Amino acid sequence: MGKMGxxxxxxxxxxxxxxxxPTKGFGFxxxxxxxxxxLLHANVLRNFGQSSVADNAGIEISVQETERGTQALTVHHIxxxxxxxxxxxxxxxxxPLIDDAHVHVEPARVKWFDKSKGFGFxxxxxxxxxxxxxxxxxxxxxxxxxxxxEAVGLKVxxxxxxxxxxxxxxxxxxxxx
Numbered sequence: 711m712g713k714m715g716x717x718x719x720x721x722x723x724x725x726x727x728x729x730x731x732p733t734k735g736f737g738f739x740x741x742x743x744x745x746x747x748x749l750l751h752a753n754v755l756r757n758f759g760q761s762s763v764a765d766n767a768g769i770e771i772s773v774q775e776t777e778r779g780t781q782a783l784t785v786h787h788i789x790x791x792x793x794x795x796x797x798x799x800x801x802x803x804x805x806p807l808i809d810d811a812h813v814h815v816e817p818a819r820v821k822w823f824d825k826s827k828g829f830g831f832x833x834x835x836x837x838x839x840x841x842x843x844x845x846x847x848x849x850x851x852x853x854x855x856x857x858x859x860e861a862v863g864l865k866v867x868x869x870x871x872x873x874x875x876x877x878x879x880x881x882x883x884x885x886x887x
Contacts, residue, residue, distance in 0.1 A: 722785060723748065724770045726791075730755070732762045739769055739782060748773055749781045758785035759882025762855040764848070766791035782855050790852035810876040813870065815863040817881070823848075823856035830856060832864060840864050842874040851878045 723741045728748070730737025735752040748771070755763060763769070767791030771782040787876065816834045818841065823830025828845040841864060848856065856878075862881040 714838055720753065720772050722770060722772050722786070722844060725775050727763050727765055727767045727769055729765050729868045730763045730854060732857065739765070739771060746767055746780055749779060750785075751782065754782050754785060758788070758854065759880035760785075760788070761860050762853050763788060764852050764854045767852045768879045777802070788852045794862060810865045810867055811863040813876065814858060815865055815877075818854045818862055818864040818866075820858055820860040822858050832856075832858050832862065834864065834866060839873060842872060843878065844874070848878055853878055 723739070725739045725741040725748070728738040728740045728747060730750060732752065737750050738747040739750050740747060750769075750771070751761075752761070754771075755761065758833075768787075768791070769785065770784065770787040772784040773780050773782050788839065789806070818832045818834045820843075821831040821833055821840065823843060825845060830843050831840040832839060832843055833839065843864075861881040863881060864875045865877040866873055866875075867876045
């Protein structure tokens with residue numbers, strides 16, 4: 711940081727997530743207007759209310775130039791990546807087709823999520839029933855991964871094999887005010 715009296719110029723950038731690794735605690739954003747990659751630290755993402763973000767997700771951030779390069783200071787908005795249609799197996803065939811506009815977002819906590827297996831479970835507050843969370847739902851909602859104990863907002867619907875999340879939102883964006 712600069713000396714007393716120095717001002718650090720902060721400006722907004724829109725772009726997309728090049729990659730983000732929750733284990734390493736950082737990733738990079740590419741600005742729509744080009745330029746050097748922008749460091750996105752896990753703490754900045756956590757301040758927005760998410761522990762991860764999907765590769766290629768659209769993002770609006772405030773950044774500043776530092777001696778080490780351009781760094782994100784604040785995340786203002788995340789748009790899920792545009793996902794090409796993919797074939798789903800029988801267990802997930804209903805996942806992308808569910809009309810959940812009528813479903814309210816419920817506060818939930820992640821029980822566990824295994825990105826390599828492609829799914830995990832969460833519990834809505836006040837209910838010990840496991841809610842199935844599929845990785846494709848996560849990606850569609852702009853997440854790359856979930857951490858055990860993470861608070862999220864879920865839209866929960868009845869699937870062929872029980873209760874499942876049709877969408878996932880960050881706690882902060884789901885329950886502001």
